[in-house]
Amino acid sequence: MHDASSTEPDNDDTLDYLAARLVDGKLTGSPVEDAVDLLRIEKAVREILIAVGEDPDRDGLVKTPARVARAYAELFAGLRVDPAQVLGTTFEANHSELVLVRDIDVMSLCEHHLLPFRGMAHIGYIPGANGRITGLSKLARLVEVYARRPQVQERLTSQIADLLTEKLQPRGVVVVLECEHMCMAMRGIQKSGAKTITSAVRGSLQEDSRSRAEAMALIMHS
Numbered sequence: 001m002h003d004a005s006s007t008e009p010d011n012d013d014t015l016d017y018l019a020a021r022l023v024d025g026k027l028t029g030s031p032v033e034d035a036v037d038l039l040r041i042e043k044a045v046r047e048i049l050i051a052v053g054e055d056p057d058r059d060g061l062v063k064t065p066a067r068v069a070r071a072y073a074e075l076f077a078g079l080r081v082d083p084a085q086v087l088g089t090t091f092e093a094n095h096s097e098l099v100l101v102r103d104i105d106v107m108s109l110c111e112h113h114l115l116p117f118r119g120m121a122h123i124g125y126i127p128g129a130n131g132r133i134t135g136l137s138k139l140a141r142l143v144e145v146y147a148r149r150p151q152v153q154e155r156l157t158s159q160i161a162d163l164l165t166e167k168l169q170p171r172g173v174v175v176v177l178e179c180e181h182m183c184m185a186m187r188g189i190q191k192s193g194a195k196t197i198t199s200a201v202r203g204s205l206q207e208d209s210r211s212r213a214e215a216m217a218l219i220m221h222s
């Protein structure tokens with residue numbers, strides 16, 4: 001049985017990994033990993049393994065704390081990105097009707113259990129009087145930035161809608177997310193397949209029930 005009093009990692013996988021990226025005393029490679037305290041996560045994961053009764057020094061687990069540290073750096077990378085920058089480039093277009101991108105894959109971690117929730121995001125907007133539109137990929141990038149943070153689905157949905165409203169000043173915005181939460185499937189109530197649908201509607205799409213119904217019909221059309 002592993003000695004639970006020993007909490008220091010006896011492998012230096014993370015140190016080796018960081019050392020391999022040192023050039024002239026500076027870290028090279030992933031800026032996201034550089035901003036995250038990988039060693040601290042590694043120590044914490046080792047503690048968790050000990051606490052659940054595992055032996056963190058057994059062959060299959062030796063590198064796990066370091067791997068989890070790097071995975072968390074990736075999963076929470078959105079904390080270090082300014083979402084406004086995603087919408088830094090906009091274009092003018094002679095289009096005053098709905099633009100809708102459906103079925104954008106979403107993967108995030110719920111802030112209550114740090115377990116994944118995943119599903120689809122649908123984002124639509126009606127350009128405003130300024131005629132500004134954004135690149136379609138930027139809508140998916142925006143989802144990524146906000147999703148790679150500890151989240152609740154409701155906040156993720158409204159953050160996307162609010163930033164689009166602020167940056168594009170569109171006539172209307174609609175964001176719908178449909179996700180399955182692993183914290184409801186793998187543990188707790190253990191109901192897999194349940195989908196949570198959240199929406200955030202702004203501007204004319206909020207005020208005008210007919211336009212909203214049209215947008216929702218396009219979003220829900222499979």
Ligand SMILES: Nc1nc2c(ncn2[C@@H]2O[C@H](COP(=O)(O)OP(=O)(O)OP(=O)(O)O)[C@@H](O)[C@H]2O)c(=O)[nH]1
Nearest residue numbers: 110111112113151152153154181183184187188189
């Ligand atoms: N509203 C909302 N709730 C969420 C989200 N992700 C997880 N949850 C819920 O957060 C709640 C946390 O409730 P608690 O009672 O504090 O925690 P818990 O004892 O682990 O809850 P159970 O899951 O019911 O076992 C649970 O009901 C989860 O289903 C989310 O994105 N939005």
Ligand SMILES: [Zn+2]
Nearest residue numbers: 110112113183
């Ligand atoms: Zn949860």
